[in-house]
Amino acid sequence: MRNSKLIPLAAAIALSFAGSAFAQEQVVKIAHVGPITGPIGHIGKDNENGAKMAIDELNSQGITLDGKKTKFVLMSEDDASDPKQATAVAQKLVDAKVAGVIGHVNSGTSIPASKIYYDAGIPQISPSTTSAKYTQQGYNTTFRVVANDSQLGGALGRYAAKTLHAKTAAVIDDRTAYGQGLAEEFTKAAKASGMTIIATQYTNDKATDFNAILTSFKTKKPDVVFFGGLDAGGGPMLRQMKQLGIKAKYMGGDAICTSDLPKLAGDGMSNDQVICAEAGGVEESARKGLDDFKVAYKKKYGQDVVIYAPYTYDALMTMADAMQKAKSADPKKYLPELAKIHHKGVTGMISFDPKGDIKDGTITLYTYRDGQRTQLAVTK
Template sequence: MHTTKMIPLAAAIALSLSASAHAQEQVVKIAHVGPITGPIAHIGKDNENGARMAIEELNKQGLTLDGKKTRFVLMAEDDASDPKQATAVAQKLVDAKVAGVIGHVNSGTSIPASKIYYDAGIPQISPSTTSAKYTQQGFNTTFRVVANDSQLGGALGRYAAKTLHAKTAAVIDDRTAYGQGLAEEFTKAAKAAGMTIVATQYTNDKATDFNAILTSFKAKKPDVVFFGGLDAGAGPMLRQMKQLGIQAKFMGGDAICTSDLPKLAGDGISNDQVICAEAGGVEESARKGLDAYKTAYKIKYGKDVVIYAPYTYDALMTMADAMQKAKSADPKKYLPELAKIQHKGVTGMIAFDAKGDIKDGTITLYTYRGAQRSQLAVTK
């Protein structure tokens, strides 16, 4: 008799303990936004996978914030690389009271969405947005963990002068915000390093005939032709440079640094002629940590990292680190910690400047050999 009465009592105590533990648990919603449909869905999904790995890692750690056991939940949304869809998703996340946002993937979606997050006081860290404008809006909620286009153009200018020992360059841009910004930063850095800009010309992002511009360049005999534009323009430009007998090195940013460039350029591209740059990459000292992450990613998802998954993982872990330092997931409380964070990530040290740009962002330089992209260097 005595023992049968004790069993329900023990069960009742266990139940009440579990209920009180459950009452102590808080759920923190962090969003990831990227294109999960459309032409760059593979990049959006790669980023989302990186965010998911971070959430799982945090939940394994069993963190407490403000004395309460905390469970992190990922709200994954698709913006389809479309600015209108991006702002609709941003509003949905604000209404859902997320604690923070990781994303978006593209500059064209991150920039309009950033205003909505800023108005709601919700921190946003993009793992892959490179337009300088993203962090020039004066929003204290806006951060990124990769180098921006200004840093990219500057690194290419310094490389041209110091590593290629180029003395002269001819510069052309496609008049897009991206192309123009990149060309301006290249010009600034190249001049500062002692180079002379012998010609500056403009085209548009639909053009494929550059003969008139290139003929005017040929007379100046530049060591480097720099193009601020896309691979769709760079391919024909390289073919026409070859036809005109222009021997210069050809340089540009991440939008020409694609696997499609050799196809678009055909026989116009020769080994080591093209030097292009992408945001991201790790210096030798951080390679071990990144390789371990990539191995874990492949085991989990059965495929290789596309590009930015490690940066997405780091962005989310950096946000969570700021929450731990503030002992709170309340954006008002952890935002000041995020602004002064020093987080050791798998892609290197993450710390932000006053605008929200990553300090000392790395850039990877590539060339092409036998139609294959080949890494040259990681620089800052």
């Protein structure tokens, strides 16, 4: 006959072992921040999806840090592309004691938020911020996995002059940190390559009516219209250019270089009219990894990658790689490993220079044909 007095003791021992096992699991919170709502909510959501894929992958690997089984949790926040909201979100994440931040999407939000993360000692890797100023602030917590505007705008300016043989350009920017920086770098490279800037105009990132701006330089017949801004403005601008009979090539950076641009432009876009550049890209020898990611993304979400989901995935996996090398999710312990990391991602090899910029960042030039984005070249 069993001794009934032993049953509570056995239950207590079992609970003790269960509690001990539970105590050995740790939760590591990594944040993603981007505009989930607003005109470029589709870009922010795309980045968030890339972050979720990385979290799922990490948790499937059964990673241990400092001998403890680790569960990674994504804290996703919406900054709505607004600098004030971005800093409020940043403080919220600091208070929540996140181990690291993937974001923000925009230069205009990443830059003010970066000071808050730096003051708290929390590493920040942006998958899509391209303003050169972002990594020029002297913050050792600030990194990016894409090329910056100096490289992006410069490549577009040189391409306009040397490949398109353009002589003149009209330049428009939306006065955001991103748009203004990109337009300035395009202008510098275009002038250095012998082009003449016949007009410089400004708008804002919420505008959709550009008729007054376009009319102001229509009679000068520029070879190129360059737009430092977002696809939400780029699409309507293309429609209005067609209505006004402006037949110039249309150039811009990564934020117009999206799968949504043809939909936003409607019948305003003709084949090979748009030339845009995306920070990042892989050469043919490394394309399989990126192609495989895009297939997995579409299977998971039922839609194509918009633009930066692979870079968001890589940013988060790079951060986790640094944690594994340090055997800790403590920012003070893994930050030195992050600064010297060599991580093989789906977008290529990721390592950082002393400022936090990606080393040997690539740039991909695209056009659109029959509504489909078509690669022209990968350059550095």
